Amino acid sequence: MSGWYLWYNRANSDRALGGRCVVSTEALTLKIPDSLARELDSVGEGLLIDLLERGLREFKIEQALDRYGRGGISFGAAARQAGVSQSELARHAYARGMEPPFSAETLAEELG
16 A cells, blocks of 8 residues: 545635735545556646545535435435535436435426
């Protein structure tokens, strides 16, 4: 296993510093297989950030659908937990073989 460092910047506006933007950097260290480390070495930072954002988004959707499927939360609450609209969550639910409710709100979202 190799050590792999992922860095990201978070810009914060600090009024105490005259409203200037202060950038803080936090480090995240992951242990990943050597083969994956070699693949990641060949891609740019932007792609790594995109992969992390997409993966986190999909993870949130899966977690929300799991809770909904177990009856732990309503479909609307699952959509809010995942950070997506009910119509988008419904598309993910259908793709996973689930039968989500079709509410007036979901219909309104679909019709735009």
